[in-house]
Amino acid sequence: MKRGVLAALAAAVMGVATGTARADPDVTMTHPPGGWTYSGISDNPGQVSYAYPNNLIERGGQRGRTLIEGRLKQVGNARGTPTMVVNGNAMPLYTGDDGRFARPYAFGPGSNGVEIRDAEGHSRKRVQFYEANRLKSLAKIRIILAWDDPQAELDLHVITPDGQHAFFAAPVLTNGGGLDVDSVDGAGPEMFSMTAPMPGVYHVYVNYWGNFGPGGYHFDESTRQQPVITARVTLVFDENTGAERRETFTVPMRKIGDLQLVRSVRRG
Template sequence: MQLRHVFSLLLLAAAPALAQELASPSGGWNRRGQVDQSAQAGVAYPYSPIDRGAQVNRSMIKGKIAASRDKRVRHQLIVNGNPMPLLTDSSGYYARPYRFGAGSNSVELRTPQGKSMRRIQFYEADRSSAQPVIRVICSWDDPDSEIDMHIITPDGQHAWWAGPVLKTGGGLDTDSVDGPGPEMFTLASPMRGNYHVYINYWGKLGDNGYHFDETGRRKQIITARITLVFNENTPREKRESMVLPLRSIGDLKLVKSFLY
């Protein structure tokens, strides 16, 4: 039987008028097998997350907040310093997938005004998965839009939703199709050479599923945030974030080419 050491949560004071809950992952000393609940995830916005390709060993960030009355502003979820818009269902519940690396990790809830509501710090002790060396994270600000991330590797492989797993290991390990992301690309043993990161404004989401009708859209321009993280959770960690506007379905943009 595995021993589980549970430490106290690091909780920041919340505004009295805001009900908030950050139920998972738990704080303290965790192992991936104990916090990965993706197969049982039942709450998301607007549909339950689906596993696709290499989406294994991921953890669900779950909880409940008092939704803002102003739908134009969103709470934020800050995961290891990566900000993402946080959407809820009609009752205020949320669930977002994330693949945590070994070592120290943090999850924080913030109000639309940027005030910290609650923060959990935990240590991922499972070393069976290699530490991420290259990670690319994409999120966007429109729950009715679907954005796909595409990565071209130095040997010409193409990681995308229809082919997420690379022959050399790694790939897209979180492909969100139910809200503003995240989509995540991870490599533990990257080959040397040039990498190219693209995003594609694929379509819209309506009551009957995805479609390509742009009439009646609520946002004329949506923005995507792409974050590149190198050597995550190590003293050599470096990161770079970019925000790109997307104006119409079909937009395909080169976000970044970089040499590793």
């Protein structure tokens, strides 16, 4: 069942600013519910290690999803929308009236970076997390969907080589793949992951399912904010390894009910 989510802002920032981005007091980020567990200082000065909660594919019904939370002050304006970039994957960042945001994401092992950019594309906050728990498996296939209209609900659909179909009503597949994140509160991301993909062809689709507002989900076309909704689909292969490669596609969605084949890709 789809439902709106607005997570409350947590109290403490957990992370270390890296790179040249300035520490902007108008941008704060907080740890996900339950926290990233502190586990000591890494070998590199100024870097802090954390142990993320395990983001298992078999979470079902949004149990235990990891949220990136924070608050923006005067970052968006009439020129455009701020952007959140997670591990190089850029997504529009929409907030509530008070500037707070909560975006779900499923992190892999190793180093993970989160950056906030203002509407002009300037970096305002950058946090790098270094994971202590190295036992989790790397995602060999990760597919990420985000879009540019917070009043619209788009859905990611993936059909695997054995004919199984991952989507919001069936997030867990028996072959080990599934939806890590099925965003239920606007603009994504939605995410499919598989750590041991079977050989064959994978079909990736995007569906413009409907809209939502204060009264919940509905199918009134007039409530969306963009005349053409732009979906951004990123396929990441062999994530966080030296062989990592990615493909990004921009897909226009014009009306409720649109179903677009984004990519058919062969593995193995």
